[in-house]
Amino acid sequence: MRTMIVSDLDGTLLDKEHKVDAFTAETLQTLAAQGYAITIATGRHFLDVRGIRAALGVPAHLITSNGARVHDPEDREIYAENIExxxxxxxxxxxxxxxxxxxxxxxxxxxxxxxxxxxxxxxxxxxxxxxxxxxxxxxxxxxxxxxxxxxxxxxxxxxxxxxxxxxxxxxxxxxxxxxxxxxxAPTVSKGHALTAVLARLGIDAEHCCAFGDGQNDIEMLAVAGQGFVMANASPKLKAAHPNLPVIGSNEQHGVASQLRKMFNL
The missing domain is CATH 3.30.1240.10 (Hypothetical Protein, Haloacid Dehalogenase-like Hydrolase; Chain: A; domain 2)
Known part of the structure; x- marks a missing residue:
């Protein structure tokens, strides 16, 4: 079964300048070429995240607006939920x-x-x-x-x-x-959206690893079979998932370093 890699952006995948660094981009490109599925999950707007995905250089599903929108790698909208x-x-x-x-x-x-x-x-x-x-x-x-x-x-x-x-x-x-x-809307969260993406791709949650740093990542890390908390994560996230491993900060390229370790790159 394929493995899903899902990551938040700010404070997680992006550096302290909110940019994509070369080490992270190369890591994800290598994994994508090996067949791993990648999803970006963020509070940012879809129109903004398309450019970040392009900078990463990988085909990825996009969970945006904290899960209110989901798009596939070809930018087709597959889920949308508005506030009444x-x-x-x-x-x-x-x-x-x-x-x-x-x-x-x-x-x-x-x-x-x-x-x-x-x-x-x-x-x-x-x-x-x-x-x-x-x-x-x-x-x-x-x-x-x-x-x-x-x-x-x-x-x-x-x-x-x-x-x-x-x-x-x-x-x-x-x-x-x-x-x-x-x-x-009350049914919206990154976790709910991630469940929909996993079902669409036929990937079991146990074959999903997720990375986050904020309160809005709590539900997403609960869905993933393997969740990782950034060293710079908010106290609320750390308190919600006290048993999850804490990895390096976004400034230390924590996500890319952990992925290289996990997948022997």
Whole structure:
């Protein structure tokens, strides 16, 4: 049976500059040539991740928007789940989002309530992916894969508490980073999406190894037969999977080094 290799991007597969390094790209290219299946699983937008996959130089399934979208290596959409429009509209009102920079992902791109050029400078240097300013409070709520709140962690924990108190059973909510709180439909997660990809390819979960560093990787590592936690992982991920092995950090090319060790490269 084929083996699946699935990895998060930021803080996991990408370096500290959020770029693909040559050592990692060469490792994955070698494994892909040997027949291993590869999946990228990230909170990033599909349009952004296509460019990262191209930089890695491998055919890979893409789990994006924390599992709200799944595409095959030829960019065919095989799964999509949006937030219910009425709920999306409520989540984008100031009484919920106050204290943060409000963002939303739709198929056409990335919407932000106001200019924030530093966002592009940090994460999207290579891909060229960028946002469009939009009055999100007046948005119809149609076609929204996920809503993001960016800001100081304390402010985001307050937003999280407000959302859980009002809509706890209607959302999947997680931190993708210390400064980024994200909300999706309740059936969405990287783990749910990974299950769908494995079923599509006929790969047993026991033949899947997964790598992650964030709270939004908890479900994905639970699905995989072999899960690995980055040294730089969030405390919430480490607490959720205390028995999983901890490998090198993303700055130490931890994923590529572990894969070379596992598959005798």
């Amino acid at each position: 429009p009425e709920l999306a509209r409520a989540l984008m009102q100031p009484d919920v989002s106050s204290g943060s920079l409000l963002n939303a992902y739709v198929d056409e791109g990335w919407l932000v309530e106001r200019e924030c050029e530093e966002l592009v400078g940090v994460y999207y240097k290579d891909s060229g992916f960028g946002y469009q300013v939009c009055n999100l409070a007046a948005h119809s709520g149609e076609g929204i894969a996920k809503i993001l709140y960016i800001g100081e962690h304390q402010a985001l924990t307050e937003i999280e508490s407000r959302i859980l108190a009002r809509y706890g059973d209607e959302v999947y909510i997680t931190f993708s980073a210390h400064d980024c709180l994200e909300v999706m």
